[in-house]
Amino acid sequence: MSTNKPNALSRRAFIRNSSIAGGGMVIGFNLFQACKPKVIAEPAIDLASLDYNDFNAFIKIADNGAVTIFSPNPEIGQGVKTSMPMIIAEELDVAWKDVCVEQGILDTENYQRQVAGGSQSIRFGWDALRQTGAKxxxxxxxxxxxxxxxxxxxCSVSEGVITNAAGETLGYGDVVNEAALLEVPEEVPLKEPSEYKIMGKDASNVDINKIVTGKPLFGLDYKTDGMVYAAVLRPPAFGKKLVSYDDSEARAMSGVIDVVSIGEKVRGLLAEDPSFGSKISSSDKVVVIAESTWQAMKAKEAIKAIWEDDSKVESTEEHDKILNDLLDGNKFETMRSDGNVKKAFAEADEILERTYESPFLPHNCMEPMNFFANVTDEKVHLVGPIQTPAWKAGLVSKMLGREEKDIHLEMTRMGGGFGRRLYGDFVIEAAEISDKIRKPVKVVYSREDDMEDGIYRMAIKYRIKAGIKDGKITGYYLKEAAVNSNMYGLIPNFFPAGAIENYQVDAANYESNITTGAWRAPYTNFLAYAEQSFFDELAELMNVDKIQLRLDLLDNVKPEEDERIQYSPERMKEVIKTAVEKSGWGTKSKDVYQGFVNYYCHNTHVAEVADVEIENGEPVVKKITCVVDCGIVVNPMGALNQIEGGVIDGVGHSMYGELQFKDGRPTANNFDGYRLIRMKEAPIVETHFIQNDLSPTGLGEPTLPPAGGAIANAFKAATGNRLYKQPFTKTPELLKVPEKEIIG
Structure with missing residues (x-):
């Protein structure tokens, strides 16, 4: 919630060593330190002499009144390039239609957390962005x-026009040169939500015209003089390494400039910091340099390479057995333990235990991985789609032995990220190739490269056990077994933590050479389905109302007594009750089967209800009612896009998504073998926001995890069958409606 505070500017101090140019001034602020005390003001900068590559944390105002706002964080389709500048523009009090938005570059001196991940951009930037505009x-x-x-x-302000008590007016452009000489105040009053004119109103994506007309925005669009293209031949399976290769045929092909190998510098990087090992292959790779992407990719196919096993070469069947053994064994790490679950189970009247399984998943971004690098003696120039620019610049600095100040990284819009572009192995490749050939080069993955050499969502199994005594849940034990999770798949302090007296969460991990990492809504994308399906089944066993069971458990939660609890039971209860009302829970015709889920992740509370109908003897998802408490909604249009996309992604992957491995290699490498949800299968998504004045929280991910549980619970209502494995189509016999019910 915004708060008004006293004006901290006690005097008008002037920066005397600045000169004014007629072209207007740039006023610079540190967006992520603007709220902190004793901030050193950036000096006013002459627009004519400004080097845009040197500093990007600013609002640019020309003497004609034109306003440019730079968006600092990576844009992966989550809308921050629109919503972050909206926050600044609101407090700046300019007309949104008159604002020009540009993407900022990586600037670790002026920005903090230039990251697209965890649905945290708006949450972390909220206060500082408002202060930036207000100052x-x-x-x-x-x-x-x-x-x-x-x-x-x-004086008062409206849409960039200042008015005094006598009715005289001046535009921002009229006074920007004088304003640029003033000292930046430490803290200024902020608007109350009731005063907002921009936030809370629909705003179109600032890039929409360029997107629909095909203007260059994405990494694949980037071109520069003298640039060549690289296609990389990587190991054909995880656990393989390069022995030798014959490139004679490739070198003879049209457009081919050179064939080189890379890997030496990466091995040095791994030796310095082995923690990068699960994200960067240590094997040598063969690289074709050509005049075009197509020529490079075709020549890559002509290379005859010999590979040998470097380590274990694994298959899905092995993983399945290993994970089961982990669940049955005692090699685990306890993440949270309240009370005594063993005693609770020993004294229980009834015990329910279920195991839930999920497969590996690729990210399959619409835009395949790509990146540009130009390594020279003067600097390292990097351009492309990356969710963690500072992390990648640091890795390149280490790999090349260069100062971080020599790394200049520009972010392009991304055609999807979903966690895949957190890691940036493709950035490392581009930098190593450019350093070797000393040319500006762009690495481009094919779709097959993208799927065969991915960083996947790990395969996971959850075993959940609950004890019931005198009609109450007295014990709850959740155990995870995962491939390469490193405790990455569990959230021990989310619901039902704090709701059950005897509560324990354990994790067991199997280390694989298959690269794994974050996938959209990490930790929770599968866990939400498992836990919420389990609660429905518990309610059936206890013969109690499914909604009331959840509400009763939330009544037990006391966040004020347990600082580990991250969710709000009151906010959760409100989304539950609103979802019951808005979805018509329990009031639909007998032909509509409903499934309910409530969940908290990425700081946002969500409840979803799935409506399922029977068509040709099988349940079909028709509608998802989604209720969201994400605090203040900055851009409702963008928020709806994120919510709907998250729900449909959650439905699609829980229904169809699966990647298996055979001898260390994915069994599918393109969309002909990997099933995604289709347009005709996408349900209607009806969204309702809980209105409040609380600070905004995440939206890019929180609506995905509950979707799988909502449809699984609805399928149970329709078919009588519980689903314990994703994708649900892997057990098609459980999606069949009994014939007598169809006839009935």
Whole structure:
């Protein structure tokens, strides 16, 4: 919730060593430290002499009143390139239609957390972004007041026009040069939500015209003079390494410039910091350099390489047995333990225990992995789609033995990220190739490269056990067994933590050479389905109402007594009750079967209800009612897009998504072998927001995890069968409606 605080600017201090140019001024702020005390003001900068590559944490205002706002965080389709500038523009008090938005570059001096991940961009930037706009407005008003010889408190602002008590007006452009000389105040008052004119109103994606007209925005669009293209021949399976290769045929092909191998510098990087090993292959790779992507890819196919086993070469069947053994064994790490679950189970009247299984999943971004690098003696120039630019710049700095100040990284819009572009092995490849050939080069993956050499969502199994005594849940034990999870798949302090007296969460891990990592809504994308399906089954066993069971458990939660609890039981109860009301829970016709889920992740509370109908003897998802408490909604249009996309992604992958491995290699390498949800299968998504004035939380991920559980519970209502494995189509016999019910 926004709060008004006293004006901290006690004097008008002038920066005397700045000169004014007629072209207007740039006012610079540190977006992520603007709220902190004793911030050193950036000096005013002459627009004519500004080097845009050197500093990007600013609002640019020209003397004609034009306003440019730079968006600092990576844009992967989650809308921050629109919503972050909206927050600044709101407090700056300019007309949104008159704002130009540009993507900022990596700037670790002026920005913190330039990351697209965890649905945290708006949450982390909220206060600082507002202060940035408010401080600029304060300086502009102070400059106008000084010209008029009045007190700034006598002035008002609307859409970039300052008005005094006498009715005189000045535009921001009229006073920007004087304003640029003023000291940046430490803290200024912020608007109350009731005063918002931009936030809370629909705003189209700032890039939409360029997207629909095909203007260059994405990494694949980037071109520069003298640039060549690289296609990389990587190991054909996880656990293989390069022995030798014959490139004679490839070198003779049209457009081929060179064939080189890479890997030496990466091995040095791994030796320095082995933690990178699960994300970067240590095997040598063969690289074709050509005049075009197509020529490079075709020549890559002509290379005759010999590979040998470097380590274990694994298959899905082995993983399945290993994970079962882990669940049955005692090699685990306890993540949270309340009370005594063993005693609770020993004293229980009834015990319910179930195991839930999920497969590996690829990310399959629409835009395959790609990146540009140009390594010279002066600097390392990197351009492309990356979710963690600072992390990648640091890795490149280490690999090349260069100062981080020599790394200049520009972010492009991304055609999807979903966690795959957190890791940036493709950035490392591009930098190593450019360093070797000393040319500007772009590495481009084919779809097959993308799926065969991915960083996948790990395969996971959950075993959940609950004890019931005198009609109450007295014990709850959740155990995870995962491939390469490193405790990555569990959230021990989310619901039902704090709701059950005897509660324990354990994790067991199997280390594989198959690269794994974050996949959209990490930790929770599968766990939500497992736990919420389990609660439905518990309610049936206990013969109690499914909704009331959840509400009763939430009544037990006391966050004020347990600082580990991350969710709000009151906010959760509100989304539950609203979802019951908005979905018509329990009031639909007998032809509609419903499934309910509530969940908290990425700081956001969500409840979803799935409506399923029977068609040709099988249940079909028709509608998802989604209720979201994400605090203040900055851009409702963008928020709806994220919510609907998350729900449909959750439905699609729980129904169809699966990647298996045979001898260390994925069994599917393109969309002809990997099933995604289709347009005709996408349900209607009806969204409702809980209105409040609390600070915004995440939206890119929180609606995906509950979707699988909602449809699984609805399928149970329709077929009588419980689903314990994803994808649900892997057990088609459980999706069949009994014939007598169809006839009935």
């Amino acid at each position: 600029a407005k304060h300086m502009l008003v102070s400059a106008a007041a000084a010209r008029w010889g009045v007190n700034p408190s006598e």
